[in-house]
Amino acid sequence: MTEHTLTVAGVAVDTRHWIGGERVASAETFTDVSPIDGSVLGEISRGTAAEADLAVAAAKAAFPAWAATSRAERARILHAVADGVEKRIEDLAIVETTDNGALLRSHRRGVMPRVAHNFRFFADWLLKLDHEDFETRGHTNHVSWDPAGPSVLITPWNAPLMLSTWKVAPALAAGNTVVLKPAEWTPLTASLLADIAAEAGLPAGVLNIVQGYGSEIGDALTSHPDVRRISFTGSVPTAQRITQSAAANLTPLSLELGGKSPLLVFADADLDLAVDLAVEQYDNAGQVCLAATRILVEETVAEEFTRRFAEKAAAIVQGDPRDEATDIGPNIHERQLEKIDGFVRRAVDAGARAVIGGHCGEGRYYAPTLLTDVAQDSEIVQEEVFGPVLTLQTFTTEDEAVQLANDTRFGLAATLATGDRDRAARVTQRLVAGTVWVNCFFVRDLQAPFGGSRHSGVGREGGTWSFDFYCDLKNTVTAPKGWKDHG
Known part of the structure; x- marks a missing residue:
C-alpha cells in the first residue's frame, strides 16, 4: 500500500479525488472502516470547499465540448464504460462487499451486472429519445432535450456503485458533466469507476469524483452557482439542508428519500x-x-x-x-x-x-x-x-x-x-x-418512473423521466411561411 493507494483483497484503490482527469490529494483524510470486522481499510482524501470548487470548475470547462458531442458518440463511450465494468465485476464486487458489508454473491451476480446495465440502458435510450412533432394552426412544434450543465450527484452507502451509476449514466447520456460525491462510509468503488471511465475514453472533466463529509464538501457543492442540477438519495434531514443550499441559485433538484413502506x-x-x-x-x-x-x-x-x-x-x-x-x-x-x-x-x-x-x-x-x-x-x-x-x-x-x-x-x-x-x-x-x-417485490425496470411521494422524495427518474430532469426541455415553434428561397 503506497501513500495514496490501499489494497482490498488484492485490488488496488486510489484514495484521492478524481478531478479534471487527474488524481488530486487533500491535506486531510478520513478513515474508511469495513463493517464486516471493523478493520481499517485506509485513509481517504477528505475534500473541502476548495476541492468542490476545483471539481465544479472542471465540470464547467468540460461541459461545452461534451454537450456538443453527438448522441451516437456519447452512447458509444457509455457502452465502453459498461464494457470496463463487466471486465472488473469481481474487483468491484469484493471491494464493495468489504466497504459496505453487503453480500458478495449479490454483488457478483446482480448488483455489478446492473451497474453495467445502467450505462447500456441510458446509452440506448438516448439514441431513441424523441417526441413526435405536432402542429398548431399550421406551425410545427419540435421538442428537444438540451444538456443542462454541470450536475452534482450525492449518493448513499447502502448500494454505493449501483445507485451512483443510476444517476451518473443518465446525466452523462444527457450531455451533462458530473461531480459525484459518494457517501463517506463507502467511497471505494466510486474511485474504481473513475479508472474505468478514463480507460473507456470519457474526456477529462466530464466525470469528477470528490470524497468527504457533507458538511465540509457537500454544502459547497449544492450551493455552488455553476451547478445546474442536483440529484440526491438519502435521508429527509439531509435533503432539507440540500434544498436550502440550492434555493439561492434555483438549482433544480431530484430527491429520492426515506421510506416506511x-x-x-x-x-x-x-x-x-x-x-x-x-x-x-x-x-x-x-x-x-x-x-x-x-x-x-x-x-x-x-x-x-x-x-x-x-x-x-x-x-x-x-x-x-x-x-x-x-x-x-x-x-x-x-x-x-x-x-x-x-x-x-x-x-x-x-x-x-x-x-x-x-x-x-x-x-x-x-x-x-x-x-x-x-x-x-x-x-x-x-x-x-x-x-x-x-x-x-x-x-x-x-x-x-x-x-x-x-x-x-x-x-x-x-x-x-x-x-x-x-x-x-x-x-x-x-x-x-x-x-x-x-405479489412480488423489487422488480424494477429502468424505463419505469422511480421516486417517492410526500417526504419520500421530489421528482421521478428512469427512462425519459431521467432525461426530462437532466436536460432543459425546449419547444421550437416554426411558422410555415417567411422563408426565402436561396436556390
Whole structure:
C-alpha cells in the first residue's frame, strides 16, 4: 500500500479525488472502516470547499465540448464504460462487499451486472429519445432535450456503485458533466469507476469524483452557482439542508428519500408467498429504502402468518457477507447499529413484543427482528429505522388496511399480497406510493418512473423521466411561411 493507494483483497484503490482527469490529494483524510470486522481499510482524501470548487470548475470547462458531442458518440463511450465494468465485476464486487458489508454473491451476480446495465440502458435510450412533432394552426412544434450543465450527484452507502451509476449514466447520456460525491462510509468503488471511465475514453472533466463529509464538501457543492442540477438519495434531514443550499441559485433538484413502506397481506393471498415477501424485507440487513418494514396482515390469518414467518426467518444465515452461505451481513456503522437498537429498545419499553430478534449480535450485526403490539402513532411505526426491523399490525377491512398503509409521512413504495385481481386494482389505486408491487417485490425496470411521494422524495427518474430532469426541455415553434428561397 503506497501513500495514496490501499489494497482490498488484492485490488488496488486510489484514495484521492478524481478531478479534471487527474488524481488530486487533500491535506486531510478520513478513515474508511469495513463493517464486516471493523478493520481499517485506509485513509481517504477528505475534500473541502476548495476541492468542490476545483471539481465544479472542471465540470464547467468540460461541459461545452461534451454537450456538443453527438448522441451516437456519447452512447458509444457509455457502452465502453459498461464494457470496463463487466471486465472488473469481481474487483468491484469484493471491494464493495468489504466497504459496505453487503453480500458478495449479490454483488457478483446482480448488483455489478446492473451497474453495467445502467450505462447500456441510458446509452440506448438516448439514441431513441424523441417526441413526435405536432402542429398548431399550421406551425410545427419540435421538442428537444438540451444538456443542462454541470450536475452534482450525492449518493448513499447502502448500494454505493449501483445507485451512483443510476444517476451518473443518465446525466452523462444527457450531455451533462458530473461531480459525484459518494457517501463517506463507502467511497471505494466510486474511485474504481473513475479508472474505468478514463480507460473507456470519457474526456477529462466530464466525470469528477470528490470524497468527504457533507458538511465540509457537500454544502459547497449544492450551493455552488455553476451547478445546474442536483440529484440526491438519502435521508429527509439531509435533503432539507440540500434544498436550502440550492434555493439561492434555483438549482433544480431530484430527491429520492426515506421510506416506511407497507406490505399488505389479505386473507385471500397465497400465504407462503406473502411470508416469502415479508422475510425478503431483511435483505441487505434491512438497509433498503424500498423495504416494506410495516407488515399489515388481515386479522383472520395473522396468527398463521406470524407462525410461518418466524419459522422462515429462523433459517436466515447472518454472518460474513463474503461467505456464499450468508443471507444477510452486518449493518454499515456503529452509529447506525446504535440507532437501530435505540428504536427497538424504545419500542419494547413502550409495550412492543419481539417475536424474533430484538437485540444486537457480535460486531455490527443486528438480529433480524419482528415487533408486534405496536401502536400506529408510535415511533417504530412512523419513522424509518433502516435496519433489519419489521413491525406487524392487523386489520379487519380493506378500508382499514389502506388507511394504515397510508398513515405515515412517507410514500416511497408499497407491496400487496392478494389472490383477488379486483381487490389488487382497487387497493393499488388508493395507495400513496411511487412504486407498488403486487405479489412480488423489487422488480424494477429502468424505463419505469422511480421516486417517492410526500417526504419520500421530489421528482421521478428512469427512462425519459431521467432525461426530462437532466436536460432543459425546449419547444421550437416554426411558422410555415417567411422563408426565402436561396436556390
